[in-house]
Every structure is written in C-alpha cells, then in structure tokens.
Amino acid sequence: MSASEKSPRAPLSPLGDDEWPVSTEVLIMGGGPVGLSCAILLAQRGIDVLLVERRDFVFRFPRAHLLNPRTMEAFHDMRVADDIYAATPTHDRWRKAVWYTTATGPGRFDGLKIGEVPAWGGGPDAERYRASSPRAFANMPQLRLDPLIHRHALAAAPGRIRSRQEVVDIVQEADAAVVSVRDLESGVVRTVRAQYVIAADGGRDSAAMLGVEMEGPRDMREVVNYHVSMDLSAWSEPDALLGHFMHPAGGARRRGTIQALGPTHYNRDAEEWLVSVAAWMVEGDPDDEAALFASIRRMLGLAEDHEITMHSMTRWSYDALVAKSFRAGRVLLAGDAAHKHPPTGGLGLNSGIQDAQNLCWKLAAVLDGQAPDALLDSYEAERRPTVAWYTAHSLENANRHPPIAEALGFTDDEAEGFRSLEVFVSDTPEGDAMRARVAAEVGHNAHDYSQLGVEAGYHYWAGALVPDGTPVPGDPSDPVTFHATSRPGHHLPHVWLAGRDGVSVHDLIAQTGLTLLTSASSAPSWTAAVEAAGGRMPITVAAVADDDAGWAAARQIEGDGALLVRPDRKVAWRSPHLPKDPAGALAAALETVLRGGDAPADDPAEPYLRRIRAAADVLVR
Ligand SMILES: Cc1cc2nc3c(=O)[nH]c(=O)nc-3n(C[C@H](O)[C@H](O)[C@H](O)COP(=O)(O)OP(=O)(O)OC[C@H]3O[C@@H](n4cnc5c(N)ncnc54)[C@H](O)[C@@H]3O)c2cc1C
Structure with missing residues (x-):
C-alpha cells in the first residue's frame, strides 16, 4: 500500500486584493x-x-545561498525543489572552498594556493551525502x-x-x-x-x-557585503564557489571572502560575486566606492583599472x-x-x-x-536545542579561520609575513613542517564544509516522540559524521526502494497525518491496529516489499515491526516487532506523540549555550 494524502480540507479560496479578513x-x-x-x-x-x-x-x-539536502526535502514537499534544481547547476564545479593569497597578480606570492576542502557534498563527500537523502545539495543565492x-x-x-x-x-x-x-x-x-x-x-x-x-x-563582528560584477576568469582556480583570501601585505589586512553568484556560472566564470569583508579590514572608507574598489582589487590581486560594477552593499553583524x-x-x-x-x-x-x-x-x-x-x-x-547546537557550531566555524593565517606566520608585521611565506613555498624541512601545519588547520574546516553530521544528523532529544531508551549512535555532537538510524527523534533513513525506479522510502511518507511504515506482509496487521487504535489523526499505513534488502538493512527493526513517521520525516515511535497488542501499543504511542511528549530532566540546549559563550570569548572581532 502506498502513502495517500488525506486532507480534510478543501483548497484555500482566493482572496481579492481589496478584501481584508477580520x-x-x-x-x-x-x-x-x-x-x-x-x-x-x-x-x-x-x-x-x-x-x-x-x-x-x-x-x-544576495544573503544566504546554500540549501542542504534536508532543506531540499522540505522544498520538495513544498513543490519548490524542481524549480531550484532547474535554475542552479547540479554538477560538481562549485563544491569546494579554497584559500589563496590573492586570485591573481604580478607579485611573487600572488595567486598562491594555501589549501582547499571539499564542500557541500562534493568530491570525496559525494557518496555519503547521496546516501543520506534522496535530495541533492543546491546552491541559490x-x-x-x-x-x-x-x-x-x-x-x-x-x-x-x-x-x-x-x-x-x-x-x-x-x-x-x-x-x-x-x-x-x-x-x-x-x-x-x-x-x-x-x-x-x-x-x-x-x-x-x-x-x-x-x-x-550580539554584534560580535561587523561584516560588509558587496554584490558586484567583475571578471575573475584569470584566477587559476577553476572549480570553487567560495574563496578565502589572506595576504601578508598591509599587516595581513587583506583578508576576505568571495562567493560566485552566477547567474550562469558558480565558479571563476561567474558574472556576479559577493565580496565579504570584516569591517575592520576594509582599507579606507567602506562607503567610498573608488576606495572600496581599490581595496577589492588589492585583495584579489587585480589590476588598478580592472572593471568592477557595484550592485548593492550591506553591513550586518555576527550575532x-x-x-x-x-x-x-x-x-x-x-x-x-x-x-x-x-x-x-x-x-x-x-x-x-x-x-x-x-x-x-x-x-x-x-x-x-x-x-x-x-x-x-x-x-x-525540539527546535531550540537543535538551533543552539547550530549556533555554537557556526560560531566555532568562524574561529577555525584565524589559525590558518597563524600557521602561515601572518602577523601585523608585513615583513615577517613575507618571510614566513618564503618558508611556506621552500623545498626545506621547515617548509614541509609549515605546509603540514597549514594543511591541518585548513583541514579542520571540514567541520564547516563537510558537516553532514550537523546537516543531516540533527535530531530531537524530546518532543512529539516516544524515546525507546536506546543510545544516540556515535557522538551526538560530531558535526562531520552522520549515522542513519530509525531511533525515535531521528530522521527516517533514506533508501531507494528496490524495483521502484527513483522512489525513496521518504516518498512513502504522507504530508497530512502520520505514516506507519512496515513491510508488505505485516501491513494488514498494522492496518487493523490503526483502525482499532482510533483517534482523529489520520494514519497512512505504507509498506515496503518484504524482500527489499536495502530497507531491511536500514530500518533497524524486524520485518513485522513498524515505524511511526511524522510529515517532517522524523521517526516518532518504533515498534521493533509486531507486539501482542498492536492497537494498544500504537494508541499509547499516539497519546504521547500528540501531546508533545515528556520534558527531559535537563535542558538539552544548555551545553550548546555554554559552547556559544566560550566561542564568542575567543572570536576575533
Ligand atoms: C545582509 C545579510 C547577509 C546574510 N548573509 C548570509 C549568508 O551569507 N549565509 C547565511 O546562512 N545567512 C545569511 N544571512 C542570514 C539569512 O539571510 C537569514 O538566516 C534568512 O534570511 C532568515 O530568513 P527569515 O525569513 O527568518 O528572516 P528574513 O529573511 O530576515 O525575513 C524577515 C522578514 O520580516 C519582515 N518584517 C520584519 N518586521 C516586520 C513587521 N513588524 N511586520 C511585517 N513584516 C516584518 C522583514 O521585512 C523581512 O522581509 C544574511 C542576512 C543578512 C541580513
């Protein structure tokens, strides 16, 4: 039986422009x-x-632009995802973040690559991202x-x-x-x-x-964002959406980030760019366009007459x-x-x-x-501890950048920075050691760019769910590693269904009411349980073929068990097998889920709030 939509409602009637509802x-x-x-x-x-x-x-x-697979699942449910994918490139040419001195330029150390990490499900991350969700990462400013x-x-x-x-x-x-x-x-x-x-x-x-x-x-760091058009095709880096720049000139002031904004390319061939610079690093008055363009050109190593057109400028603050x-x-x-x-x-x-x-x-x-x-x-x-984690993690990510400049030996002393770069490029044991230190600091940014544990693995400690007493798999605050699990509060594992081309088990989950997911041979028993359990919440019984080996390996319950799944694809309850009284067990679970569950003894957000305070204390403003 496949999932069916059971909306008790008729579609919304249109409201005239001059009508105001009371x-x-x-x-x-x-x-x-x-x-x-x-x-x-x-x-x-x-x-x-x-x-x-x-x-x-x-x-x-331009503002935010990265749409991770869980978000694309939501956009899929909203029937928005296809338009996003149609308008943005799905190939791999933007799935990388890089660090350079400048993009180009005549100087000895201009255009020097410092490091790179795969990002947003690209390169070596592709397989594990693909396994986590039926929807792919997207990028749309x-x-x-x-x-x-x-x-x-x-x-x-x-x-x-x-x-x-x-x-x-x-x-x-x-x-x-x-x-x-x-x-x-x-x-x-x-x-x-x-x-x-x-x-x-x-x-x-x-x-x-x-x-x-x-x-x-609040207001920890002021950032200035410039949306500009410029030609960066001279950059030797062909495939990066995001570039970070750091250079010893001016006492290592030349630090900033650029992000390709398309509209047709999302790498060095992009027509439009977002240039983002901490306000204190802007050389000269950030509102003076000529001074500002000169500053952007210096940061990227562009010629003094390199054309730049400004579309917009905003200032905002890290909170x-x-x-x-x-x-x-x-x-x-x-x-x-x-x-x-x-x-x-x-x-x-x-x-x-x-x-x-x-x-x-x-x-x-x-x-x-x-x-x-x-x-x-x-x-x-459910959401407050999750976003407290996200907030702590984002702030800690911001703190992973300065150690790269430190490993390169950049300080306020310009000459010292240049001497240090000589070591960085040298074929010497000191050069090897420095390159290893820099690579390690760049590599720590996997926490920011390969963060599948954060993006796909966020789960709910308490809420509209019935905890089953099993431990969270792995380290619950590991931002990189994702453990697919059907443990209540976690996201339903994704599996492409055998013999059903392009249909994920995710696609069986109804958007109205709850879904009880079981195997085909157990569906009649669970359907009877749904009918006997009563209640006003519609429940769709969805079944996966008994011989679907992929699902059998992922579901973490017996074939006659069931998962109660919410429209947001979080598992609300799991029954490891068909209980003696399935209707009674289901009714008890529904009662807990629909009243929003039980409060945990300790506030799960608190450890993350402490991490926020600790990370804020060391943030370079
Ligand atoms: C300049 C800037 C750059 C950013 N860059 C990034 C980035 O690079 N990466 C990233 O992840 N995030 C970025 N963000 C954050 C990201 O844009 C937000 O997380 C996202 O837009 C949040 O969406 P929202 O709908 O909650 O709020 P918003 O997008 O802020 O929308 C809120 C809306 O409410 C309206 N509103 C406010 N008060 C009232 C009222 N009293 N009555 C009626 N309407 C009201 C506002 O006009 C606004 O349109 C940036 C934000 C800003 C401001």
Missing part, C-alpha cells in the same frame, strides 16, 4: 524565506493563512531564491500574501491573538484575529513586542542568539526571529526552513482538531 487561522508576520515557506506549507494543507510583509517583495541582497518561493506562495495562497503591511501590535486573548497591521501606503491600521501567529520577522520586532528574551552575544522561548501564548517564533548565528556553516536559512517544516504540520494538526494545543509546545522542545 480573522484567519494563522497570521504570518514577515515574508522572508521562512514566512513564505510557512505560508506554502499551511496553504497546501488547506489552512487559512494571511502573510503580512513590511517590504515590497523586491529582493536586493537568496536574491533569486526568495522571489522563487514568493511566486510559489502567491500561487498556494492567492490573495493572502500582502506586502507593505507592518505588524505593529499583538494582543493575546484567551481564544485568539489580535494583530494590528498598518498599511504602509495608506497608514490605516486594521486588526485581524488569528488563532495562531508565526513570527517570522527576522528578529526585527517580535521579540520586543512579545517580551521574549534572546540569549547570546549568536537563541530565543529563551520559541512560543509566547499563541505566537510561535521561527527562523531568524528565534535564532541568529554567523553565516559560517550556511545554517541560518536552512535551519529556518527546517523550523517551518517542524511547525506547520503541527499547527495544521491542532487547527484540524487532530491534536491538542500541547503538540505546539514540542516545537520549542
């Missing part, structure tokens, strides 16, 4: 990628949504991704995605949140009664409005913030509104989309009367 089931505050994704995920389930966005949906800045998601949101929730509307107040009442929305064109303030609100405002207003405290350091609470009454915080971290690791946008995926099926289940409101408390129990 009430809605879910009001979404903010139309960034997270708010728009929530709108799609809820509208697909027939939930009445209204998204209000302060801006005009003109997308100006937000400049192009956000309009694409926006287009899909407009289609999924016609008339309900409103721009130039600003949430100015939220009043919590017993049965609704009353949201005041100001029309930024007319100045008119309207109120909308929402059963729930998703605050996806990027952390701009909601925390203060709701009195939610954000834990962690490492985790909300103390992800829920304030009827308001749930998601994306940057709930957590903010440095871009090192590319987890900001990814974790926000994963928030949306975690939250929206739960909201739909509660609004459909299939689960009590308590299910929504599991959103914080």
Whole structure:
C-alpha cells in the first residue's frame, strides 16, 4: 500500500486584493524565506493563512545561498525543489572552498594556493551525502531564491500574501491573538484575529513586542557585503564557489571572502560575486566606492583599472542568539526571529526552513482538531536545542579561520609575513613542517564544509516522540559524521526502494497525518491496529516489499515491526516487532506523540549555550 494524502480540507479560496479578513487561522508576520515557506506549507494543507510583509517583495541582497539536502526535502514537499534544481547547476564545479593569497597578480606570492576542502557534498563527500537523502545539495543565492518561493506562495495562497503591511501590535486573548497591521501606503491600521501567529520577522520586532528574551552575544563582528560584477576568469582556480583570501601585505589586512553568484556560472566564470569583508579590514572608507574598489582589487590581486560594477552593499553583524522561548501564548517564533548565528556553516536559512517544516504540520494538526494545543509546545522542545547546537557550531566555524593565517606566520608585521611565506613555498624541512601545519588547520574546516553530521544528523532529544531508551549512535555532537538510524527523534533513513525506479522510502511518507511504515506482509496487521487504535489523526499505513534488502538493512527493526513517521520525516515511535497488542501499543504511542511528549530532566540546549559563550570569548572581532 502506498502513502495517500488525506486532507480534510478543501483548497484555500482566493482572496481579492481589496478584501481584508477580520480573522484567519494563522497570521504570518514577515515574508522572508521562512514566512513564505510557512505560508506554502499551511496553504497546501488547506489552512487559512494571511502573510503580512513590511517590504515590497523586491529582493536586493544576495544573503544566504546554500540549501542542504534536508532543506531540499522540505522544498520538495513544498513543490519548490524542481524549480531550484532547474535554475542552479547540479554538477560538481562549485563544491569546494579554497584559500589563496590573492586570485591573481604580478607579485611573487600572488595567486598562491594555501589549501582547499571539499564542500557541500562534493568530491570525496559525494557518496555519503547521496546516501543520506534522496535530495541533492543546491546552491541559490537568496536574491533569486526568495522571489522563487514568493511566486510559489502567491500561487498556494492567492490573495493572502500582502506586502507593505507592518505588524505593529499583538494582543493575546484567551481564544485568539489580535494583530494590528498598518498599511504602509495608506497608514490605516486594521486588526485581524488569528488563532495562531508565526513570527517570522527576522528578529526585527517580535521579540520586543512579545517580551521574549534572546540569549547570546550580539554584534560580535561587523561584516560588509558587496554584490558586484567583475571578471575573475584569470584566477587559476577553476572549480570553487567560495574563496578565502589572506595576504601578508598591509599587516595581513587583506583578508576576505568571495562567493560566485552566477547567474550562469558558480565558479571563476561567474558574472556576479559577493565580496565579504570584516569591517575592520576594509582599507579606507567602506562607503567610498573608488576606495572600496581599490581595496577589492588589492585583495584579489587585480589590476588598478580592472572593471568592477557595484550592485548593492550591506553591513550586518555576527550575532549568536537563541530565543529563551520559541512560543509566547499563541505566537510561535521561527527562523531568524528565534535564532541568529554567523553565516559560517550556511545554517541560518536552512535551519529556518527546517523550523517551518517542524511547525506547520503541527499547527495544521491542532487547527484540524487532530491534536491538542500541547503538540505546539514540542516545537520549542525540539527546535531550540537543535538551533543552539547550530549556533555554537557556526560560531566555532568562524574561529577555525584565524589559525590558518597563524600557521602561515601572518602577523601585523608585513615583513615577517613575507618571510614566513618564503618558508611556506621552500623545498626545506621547515617548509614541509609549515605546509603540514597549514594543511591541518585548513583541514579542520571540514567541520564547516563537510558537516553532514550537523546537516543531516540533527535530531530531537524530546518532543512529539516516544524515546525507546536506546543510545544516540556515535557522538551526538560530531558535526562531520552522520549515522542513519530509525531511533525515535531521528530522521527516517533514506533508501531507494528496490524495483521502484527513483522512489525513496521518504516518498512513502504522507504530508497530512502520520505514516506507519512496515513491510508488505505485516501491513494488514498494522492496518487493523490503526483502525482499532482510533483517534482523529489520520494514519497512512505504507509498506515496503518484504524482500527489499536495502530497507531491511536500514530500518533497524524486524520485518513485522513498524515505524511511526511524522510529515517532517522524523521517526516518532518504533515498534521493533509486531507486539501482542498492536492497537494498544500504537494508541499509547499516539497519546504521547500528540501531546508533545515528556520534558527531559535537563535542558538539552544548555551545553550548546555554554559552547556559544566560550566561542564568542575567543572570536576575533
Ligand atoms: C545582509 C545579510 C547577509 C546574510 N548573509 C548570509 C549568508 O551569507 N549565509 C547565511 O546562512 N545567512 C545569511 N544571512 C542570514 C539569512 O539571510 C537569514 O538566516 C534568512 O534570511 C532568515 O530568513 P527569515 O525569513 O527568518 O528572516 P528574513 O529573511 O530576515 O525575513 C524577515 C522578514 O520580516 C519582515 N518584517 C520584519 N518586521 C516586520 C513587521 N513588524 N511586520 C511585517 N513584516 C516584518 C522583514 O521585512 C523581512 O522581509 C544574511 C542576512 C543578512 C541580513
């Protein structure tokens, strides 16, 4: 039996441009990628949504760009993934991060390669990334991704995605949140009664409005981002999306990062680039375009008249913030509104989309009367420790860069840096030793670029799941190694199903209700158990052929056992075999899952919050 969609809802009816609802089931505050994704995920389930966005949906800045396989799974469910893959290259020519002195140039040490690591599932990582998910890593700057998601949101929730509307107040009442929305064109303030609100405002207003405290350091490092067009085809490096540059000239001030932005190539042939420099490293006034271009040319070793065209410039700061609470009454915080971290690791946008995926099926289940409101408390129990881990990890990634310059002997003393580079390129025992030290420091950045343990292995300690007492496989905070497991709270292992071309076991998981995954010969017994267990949450029984050896090796239960899987593909419960009373066992599991599980004795976020403080203490600002 294959998974079937059981939506009790009719599709959302369109809303006219001049119609304003006085009430809605879910009001979404903010139309960034997270708010728009929530709108799609809820509208697909027939939930009445209204998204209000302060801006005009003109997308100006490149911002985040890496979309890891778990995020692409969510985009697949939102029916957005195909458009992303169609618009971005899937080949391997961008899956590498490199370190150079400069890209090119006439100097003795210009264009010198310092090191490289495979990145984003490329090179030697390809096989283990492919084994973790049916969806591949993608790369699409937000400049192009956000309009694409926006287009899909407009289609999924016609008339309900409103721009130039600003949430100015939220009043919590017993049965609704009353949201005041100001029309930024007319100045008119309207109120909308929402059963729930998703605050996806990027952390701009909601925390203060709701009195939610954000834990962690702010404004740790100011970064200036320039979106430019320039020709870098003279760079000897043919296949890297991301280049880090460090050079002893100017007392090792020439450090910065460039990222290929396409639109047709994502390597040295890119037409557009994002140049990112810590504000303190900018030579001269960062707002003076001529001085700035001179500074970019020096960093990359380009000639003084090398043409550069500026598209945009933004300044932003490294924060490492985790909300103390992800829920304030009827308001749930998601994306940057709930957590903010440095871009090192590319987890900001990814974790926000994963928030949306975690939250929206739960909201739909509660609004459909299939689960009590308590299910929504599991959103914080699950996501807060995970994003605390992500925040600590991202900050630690930022700290892995300065040791490379240190291993190269770069200091404020320019002459010393040049002498050190002489050693680095020398055919001497000292040169060998230095190259080994530099290679080791570059290699530590695998934690940032080959981080499958973080990207695919995040799991939930507690929440809408039934722990089975088994230990977490491997080291739970190892960012690199991923252990596929069906342990409750972990992601359903991915296996291509035998004899079903291009169908993963992931594709059997229903987006509405829960899925009980078993083998074909046990499906009748489990179907009877589902019927006898009762309850309002629809459960699809999905079966894999008994002789599917790949699935038998991955499922970690007997053939007559079952996995209860949520729409976000997290395993909620596992029965290692068919119990004596399958209906009773299933009913007990459902009761725990739908009330959001039991709170753990200790806060699983706490160790990560400590790691954030420790990493912030040593961050070079
Ligand atoms: C300049 C910059 C560069 C970045 N670069 C990277 C990067 O290289 N890598 C990376 O991983 N991440 C990066 N990020 C972070 C990444 O862009 C975010 O993690 C991601 O956009 C979060 O999405 P979001 O939807 O939660 O928030 P946002 O994208 O910030 O969207 C929030 C939306 O809410 C709207 N809003 C705010 N207040 C209100 C209100 N009161 N009423 C209505 N609407 C409101 C805002 O206008 C905004 O459109 C960058 C962020 C910035 C600002």
